Amino acid sequence: MSATGVGTADRELRDLLLSHIHDVPDYPKPGVVFKDITPLLADATAFGVLTDTFAGMCERLGATKVVGLEARGFILGAPAAVRAGLGFVPVRKAGKLPGATLAQAYELEYGTAEIEMHADAVGPGDRVLVIDDVLATGGTAEAALQLIRRAGAEVAGVAVLMELGFLAGRERLAEGLDRAPLEALITL
Incomplete structure (x- = not known):
């Protein structure tokens, strides 16, 4: 670890992704x-490194x-x-899942939105890692955490490629995470 608290591997990963x-x-x-992020997805090496990083977090x-x-x-x-040998659960906009x-409603800047998850997708005994590309205000992630807990599962954490720190999503999620980590590979 360097004096800034960011290890060389973390800096190299951040630089590669950015x-x-x-x-x-x-x-x-x-x-x-x-x-x-489409250029990142189009580069097999960079996308593979990102996939391995998130899989490592799962483990x-x-x-x-x-x-x-x-x-x-x-x-x-x-x-x-x-890559981690786990099942995947999509959390979708309302009305997209059979x-x-x-369902969980949440506040947007101007109005509300709603997301859904299959009722039997997770349950007691599951530890769920939520993955997304960007943490902005935290509304969608907060709603997902509520869905996971309502289904009886435990939140293992939230992992994002980028966190837009100036939008305070981390603060919004702090209570909902209840000691589970929020890990952002890049904070802007």
Whole structure:
């Protein structure tokens, strides 16, 4: 560990990932700088390193299932789950899953949204790691944690590629994580 508390391997991983994430100014609206991860996904080496990193988190945290949040959480979480030998559970926007579901509404900047998970996807005895691309305000992740607990499972943690620290999502999730870690590979 260096004097800054960030190990060389962590810096190398961060640098590799950042070199494959492109800024797109004024998307989806003026003043927003969108973090485009499609170049990262298109590079087999970088995407493989990211997948291995998330799979390692699954193993280190004792996860038995991975939840991916719609939509980029599916892209990142599914290969990590496979690599770790675990099942994958999609958490989707309301109305997208067939069969019995659990739903959770959450607040957006201007209104509300709702996500769903199959009612039998996780349950007692499961330790669930939530994976997504970006932690912004934390609303979607917070709703996912509530769904997981309502299903009777335990939250192993939340892992994200990027955390937008200035939006305070970490603070919003602090109570819901209840000692489970929130790990961001890059904090901006």
